[in-house]
Amino acid sequence: xxxxxxxxxxxxxxxxxxxxxxxxxxxxxxxxxxxxxxxxxxxxxxxxxxxxxxxxxxxxxxxxxxxxxxxxxxxxxxxxxxxxxxxxxxxxxxxxxxxxxxxxxxxxxxxxxxxxxxxxxxxxxxxxxxxxxxxxxxxxxxxxxxxxxxxxxx
Numbered sequence: 052x053x054x055x056x057x058x059x060x061x062x063x064x065x066x067x068x069x070x071x072x073x074x075x076x077x078x079x080x081x082x083x084x085x086x087x088x089x090x091x092x093x094x095x096x097x098x099x100x101x102x103x104x105x106x107x108x109x110x111x112x113x114x115x116x117x118x119x120x121x122x123x124x125x126x127x128x129x130x131x132x133x134x135x136x137x138x139x140x141x142x143x144x145x146x147x148x149x150x151x152x153x154x155x156x157x158x159x160x161x162x163x164x165x166x167x168x169x170x171x172x173x174x175x176x177x178x179x180x181x182x183x184x185x186x187x188x189x190x191x192x193x194x195x196x197x198x199x200x201x202x203x204x205x
Contacts, residue, residue, distance in 0.1 A: 180192050
């Protein structure tokens with residue numbers, strides 16, 4: 052029996068906004084509707100809106116969920132679902148964006164700073180930089196996505 056695949060699920064106020072953010076961060080694409088292949092983002096979103104409209108889903112529910120996928124099919128699918136309540140506490144699970152694998156010292160931190168700037172431009176918020184200080188920490192930057200979910204640039 053093969054090992055089960057996993058899907059990461061986010062609760063969100065706006066699944067589309069949060070999905071588009073993580074799509075850009077991770078190099079993912081919008082999961083296409085049934086019968087459609089991976090296509091440019093606008094084309095895929097339009098296809099979803101057409102499917103929802105033709106299925107009779109009221110327009111106020113068109114942003115209730117969104118999924119993004121790795122175009123190479125190697126990393127987990129990410130599903131974002133709308134919830135009525137806002138985020139109120141620290142995540143118990145978070146994503147580490149591994150932007151500087153194999154690098155150490157100043158070279159590592161320079162790559163993390165460059166990626167941090169890119170993600171801030173996409174809507175992330177920088178929280179705190181942790182310097183390399185022991186054999187257990189090569190240094191990282193704690194950030195938040197547009198809805199306040201913590202993640203680390205590692």
